[in-house]
Amino acid sequence: MSTVPTVPGLSGAARRRTRAIAGSGKVAVVCLIVIAVALLVAIIGSAVAPHDPNASNLNNSFVGPSAGHLLGFDSQGRDLFSRLLVGARTSILGPAAVVVLALIAGVLCAIVAAWRGGWVDSAISVVMDILFAFPGILLAVLAAAVFGPGLTAAALALAVAYTPYIARVLRSAAVRERAREYIAAGEVQGLSAWAICSRHLVPNVAPLIVSQGTLLFGYAMVDLAAISFIGLGVQPPQADWGVMVATGQPGVLQGYPAESLSAGLCIVAVVVAVNLLGERLSQRNEEQR
Amino acid sequence: MPDVVLEARGLRKEYGELVAVDDVDLEVREGGSLAIVGESGSGKTTIAKMIVGLTAPTAGSIVACGRDRSAPSRSARERRRRGSEVQIVFQDPYSSLDPRQTAEQALDEVLRLHRGGRQGGRAARELLDLVGLDERQGRALPRALSGGQRQRIAIARALAAQPRVVILDESVAALDVSIQAQILNLLADIREETGVSYVLISHDLAVVRQITDEAIVMHRGRVVERGSTAQILDAPQDEYTQLLRASVPRPGWKPERRRRPEDQGAPA
Ligand SMILES: Nc1ncnc2c1ncn2[C@@H]1O[C@H](COP(=O)(O)OP(=O)(O)OP(=O)(O)O)[C@@H](O)[C@H]1O
Ligand SMILES: [Mg+2]
Numbered sequence: 244m245s246t247v248p249t250v251p252g253l254s255g256a257a258r259r260r261t262r263a264i265a266g267s268g269k270v271a272v273v274c275l276i277v278i279a280v281a282l283l284v285a286i287i288g289s290a291v292a293p294h295d296p297n298a299s300n301l302n303n304s305f306v307g308p309s310a311g312h313l314l315g316f317d318s319q320g321r322d323l324f325s326r327l328l329v330g331a332r333t334s335i336l337g338p339a340a341v342v343v344l345a346l347i348a349g350v351l352c353a354i355v356a357a358w359r360g361g362w363v364d365s366a367i368s369v370v371m372d373i374l375f376a377f378p379g380i381l382l383a384v385l386a387a388a389v390f391g392p393g394l395t396a397a398a399l400a401l402a403v404a405y406t407p408y409i410a411r412v413l414r415s416a417a418v419r420e421r422a423r424e425y426i427a428a429g430e431v432q433g434l435s436a437w438a439i440c441s442r443h444l445v446p447n448v449a450p451l452i453v454s455q456g457t458l459l460f461g462y463a464m465v466d467l468a469a470i471s472f473i474g475l476g477v478q479p480p481q482a483d484w485g486v487m488v489a490t491g492q493p494g495v496l497q498g499y500p501a502e503s504l505s506a507g508l509c510i511v512a513v514v515v516a517v518n519l520l521g522e523r524l525s526q527r528n529e530e531q532r
Numbered sequence: 533m534p535d536v537v538l539e540a541r542g543l544r545k546e547y548g549e550l551v552a553v554d555d556v557d558l559e560v561r562e563g564g565s566l567a568i569v570g571e572s573g574s575g576k577t578t579i580a581k582m583i584v585g586l587t588a589p590t591a592g593s594i595v596a597c598g599r600d601r602s603a604p605s606r607s608a609r610e611r612r613r614r615g616s617e618v619q620i621v622f623q624d625p626y627s628s629l630d631p632r633q634t635a636e637q638a639l640d641e642v643l644r645l646h647r648g649g650r651q652g653g654r655a656a657r658e659l660l661d662l663v664g665l666d667e668r669q670g671r672a673l674p675r676a677l678s679g680g681q682r683q684r685i686a687i688a689r690a691l692a693a694q695p696r697v698v699i700l701d702e703s704v705a706a707l708d709v710s711i712q713a714q715i716l717n718l719l720a721d722i723r724e725e726t727g728v729s730y731v732l733i734s735h736d737l738a739v740v741r742q743i744t745d746e747a748i749v750m751h752r753g754r755v756v757e758r759g760s761t762a763q764i765l766d767a768p769q770d771e772y773t774q775l776l777r778a779s780v781p782r783p784g785w786k787p788e789r790r791r792r793p794e795d796q797g798a799p800a
Contacts, residue, residue, distance in 0.1 A: 424628040428686070431584045432642050432693060433615030435608060442641070443630050 261522055271523050277516035284328055285335040294322035296329040296482045305499040317502045318494050327505060330482035337394050338463035342456050344402035349409025354440050357417035371407040379404035379466055387475040397476040401466055409455055416448045457521030461514040468510055484510050534562035537696045537729050543592035545578050552578045554753040560697060565730035567740040567761055570750030576733045580701045584620045597696055616646050619690035623702035625682035629674040635685040636670045642692040659688040680711035699731040716742050741765055749773045
């Protein structure tokens with residue numbers, strides 16, 4: 244697992260393959276089901292967990308699956324299945340918060356840059372370029388130093404790190420849209436800048452906002468897990484998929500990979516589902532143009 | 533004589549080194565119509581943009597309905613008022629409508645801005661009627677409409693604010709000839725009905741003749757000739773206007789194959 248949170252670019256061939264898979268309707272349905280289940284678990288996971296996720300009994304350390312304990316126990320003798328259910332909340336809401344924050348900041352920058360143009364556009368571009376130079380992990384370390392380690396600091400850091408990606412992609416789309424004559428027609432009518440941007444400009448780049456958001460969700464999930472993995476995100480003993488991958492490592496070496504593996508699979512399943520769905524949305528968007 | 537509804541004096545626009553519009557004067561009277569003709573790049577669109585406030589003039593003054601509009605508007609109210617004085621219809625019917633808005637929604641938005649909420653629905657239908665669109669077309673998204681139908685919507689939207697002047701910047705150029713004729717007739721009818729004035733920007737002299745009574749000829753940002761449309765088209769005084777007129781195919785015009793030097797002596 245990578246410990247450097249960055250947004251990786253897919254190679255051309257890999258990207259074409261992803262697109263082909265994402266284009267299928269059945270795959271989209273499966274993705275939606277996976278996402279729906281994950282969301283449900285994130286909401287009601289703590290309520291339906293059969294056992295206390297933090298109750299440890301060292302006698303049960305690494306004990307395998309049994310009737311009341313579907314996935315068995317981790318190194319400290321805590322029920323793995325319950326920890327997965329309870330961990331879903333931070334594992335899903337954390338990345339969701341990152342995406343929402345990054346989208347708000349990125350869209351705002353992009354729309355202001357496209358609307359005003361000139362020096363405002365240049366200034367925003369410079370700030371975004373500077374932010375680009377900071378890897379997310381560095382921002383996470385800084386945020387942890389300022390706010391103390393935890394999910395909030397990690398999520399804020401990642402949101403800041405992702406903002407320039409959103410801003411850059413959306414700015415060029417917004418600039419293209421801004422130049423279209425229906426925008427000028429609105430200006431001549433006397434509509435306010437706010438009315439034109441909120442009623443015309445943003446809705447017309449909305450498909451791109453949605454597809455960028457879904458792609459980013461997958462990255463945010465992996466990156467937050469990585470930040471938790473190096474101890475700057477969600478703090479043990481709190482259950483979180485990223486943390487579980489990390490704390491399960493000694494078990495992997497001793498021949499008990501269940502903790503790392505099950506949490507890792509949950510992450511992979513949700514990330515793949517969200518990414519495929521995002522890919523499909525952006526395909527739809529291109530087809531409609 | 534009818535009142536002057538639009539007047540520009542000493543209008544100038546510089547883009548860096550380039551002087552796109554240089555010392556242009558123009559005047560439009562109530563119910564009258566002025567043509568601006570000239571080759572591509574002569575500054576016609578730039579004049580239109582300055583009049584509607586999409587770009588600020590480097591120098592000169594613009595007065596519409598007795599109010600100066602040379603400087604950007606400072607208040608929301610002033611912006612709206614300018615919108616109800618001069619409107620514009622652009623060339624490209626494909627980009628001049630929001631792809632996510634039906635004709636009715638587009639008209640509603642403008643009507644709400646200028647006339648308040650009350651009579652929204654009825655006024656929108658009247659406007660659609662005026663430009664010859666039925667209810668189904670009013671509820672369709674632009675992507676389901678033809679270029680001519682879209683241009684009718686753009687005209688209806690420009691008229692929604694009940695402006696005194698409408699600028700038509702090559703507004704029929706993208707349409708084929710029979711649709712062009714329909715739209716031009718429509719514009720003439722609308723003028724009868726509403727008393728609106730037109731500024732018609734075109735490089736098509738036939739179009740200009742059909743609906744304008746006065747014309748100015750632009751060349752490299754300057755006005756090289758002005759007068760009544762008939763006089764300018766039939767007996768142009770300026771050398772450039774003569775050239776412009778001569779370059780338009782007329783009935784009986786035969787395309788003549790010009791031999792290029794490298795063609796000469798080539799085997800048949
Ligand atoms: N935003 C701009 N920045 C720099 N130069 C511009 C800008 N807009 C127009 N120009 C220049 O100003 C000159 C006049 O352009 P304008 O669009 O007014 O011509 P036009 O008469 O409308 O031509 P056409 O018939 O092709 O529409 C051109 O040389 C053009 O390159
Ligand atoms: Mg032009």
